Amino acid sequence: MTQPIVIAGSGLAGYNLAREFRKLDRDTPLMILSRDAAGFYSKPMLSNALSANKTAESLIMKSADKMAGEVLATIRPQVEIASVDRANRIVVLTSGERIAYRDLVLAIGADPIRLPIAGDGAADILSVNDLDDFARFAARLDGAKRVVVLGAGLIGCEFANDLLARGISPVVIDIAAWPLGRLLPEAAATWFRQQLEAAGVTFRMNTSATTVVRNGSAYRVTLDDGSVLDADLVLSAVGLRPRTALAHAAGLAVNRGIRVDRLLATSDAHIHALGDCAEVEGLVLPFVMPIMHQARALAATLAGKPTAIVYPAMPVVVKTPACPTVVCPPAANAEGSWHIAPAANGEAGVEAQFLAPDGALLGFTLLGAATARKQALTTQAPAALA
Incomplete structure (x- = not known):
């Protein structure tokens, strides 16, 4: 019996790889392992879901059962890989179950970076990296009027703009001199900032949060310049760190992400990686277009036609309607x-x-x-x- 291709992860990377593979190969068994309920949704939609009046439930486009039928795969929700036995090509789940694979694909994503912030409210700081996170975030917004957003990068600015739809005044904090500091030159960032400020966003640049303490049902945020902000909620959006622990424990090469070659193969020819966890020639690109190109190339490779990844120019649309x-x-x-x-x-x-x-x-x-x-x-x- 042919062992399955096992895809670890049911996000955009994992599901799009399965879809692309099925266009080329209808017979090889596929298994998708998911840490969550494995419903299909678009993660980029999380940062503008409020203005679209979306709930966590309505963001799900297809259930795991529907996806299983669409990509002809066995989908295992609510499971997690504990380790990889490379010598025998087996993944070991935290339950102890052992699953053999022909090839293993790591599409395990990235984790939010947590800043070293003091105070009894630091543990309450939210981040939104998946559907469950969004559900918790949305539930906490009832009655909120002021939200502090840590990070003026792409995701922080998108969430700040989206909060305006709920009548919330966001205050965005960042150590950089201007918003979208890694993407925009200063003159363009100044214009961007002016448009968002006119819409109701406040920026506090060149500073960072040092302490978050509970203040009744709200929070008091102290900045490194000594100023204090009151907030009903604190949201962290300072960036993502690729999940590399599983690969590292398996003896695979890792750097910022799981290192892969142009065929998206790791240092083990039978283990590949794509999406937010993968590093291709030094590039870690947590955006939709790179994932789509990766999925098509890797699907062809797994179907028997080795195909190197090529990235064209891939502009990113920032979801900030105010600008x-x-x-x-x-x-x-x-x-x-x-x-x-x-x-x-x-x-x-x-x-x-x-x-x-x-x-x-x-x-x-x-x-x-x-x-x-x-x-x-x-x-x-x-x-x-x-």
Whole structure:
């Protein structure tokens, strides 16, 4: 009997891999192991679910049973892998059950980074990284008027914008000098900040939270500049750390993420990784488009046609309706400079292009009306991984 391909993880990475594989191979057994109920939902929708009047339940597009029928797989919800016996190609669950595999795919995602914050309220700080997290977060918003958001990156800004739909005044805190500090040049970030502040978001930049203490049913947040903020809720959105512990314990190569080659294979040829947990040639890209490209390439490889991953230019749409934003940052080691211009035809917006010394476009960011230029600039931008 052919052993199954076992996919650890039922998020966008795991399910999209299963879908792509079934387009190529209808016969090889598939098994999907999930730490949660294994319903299919789009994780990126969590950060704008409030304005869309979505609940945790309504975000689920298909149940585990429906997904099992769609991808012709055995789906095991509410299970967790304790270890991997690479020599015998067996995953061992925390229950002690042993499951043999032909190939194992780690699509296990990432964990929210937790800041070292003191105070008796620090343990109450919420983060939203999956559907269960969102359910807890939404339940705590009843009656809330003021929420402190730790982190002015992409997810922090998206949640801050989304909270406005509930009549909540978010205060966003970050040690960076401007919001979206890793994605926007200062001039563009200044315009972005002005639009969100006009909509009701408050930013406290160049500072961090040191202490969160309970204040009745609310919280008091002390910043490193000595100022104090009162909040009904504190949400942490300071970033994600790929889940590498299982791979490390199995003796696989890890760095920031689980290290894989262009075939998405780990240091064990029968174990692959994709999604938020995977590091491809130094790149960890926790976005939808890289996952889709990974899923198609790995599906072909697992179906018998080795296919190296290639990333085209992949602009990211930031879900901040108060300031529509598209980012396509240059490579970390790119040589060049930002060139800033207002949106065309006198419309409200900013276009920033990162140009090489020879004038070649290496990255861009578009705000407001300038987002209409997304497709035009994408065709000029270089591949993220050729």
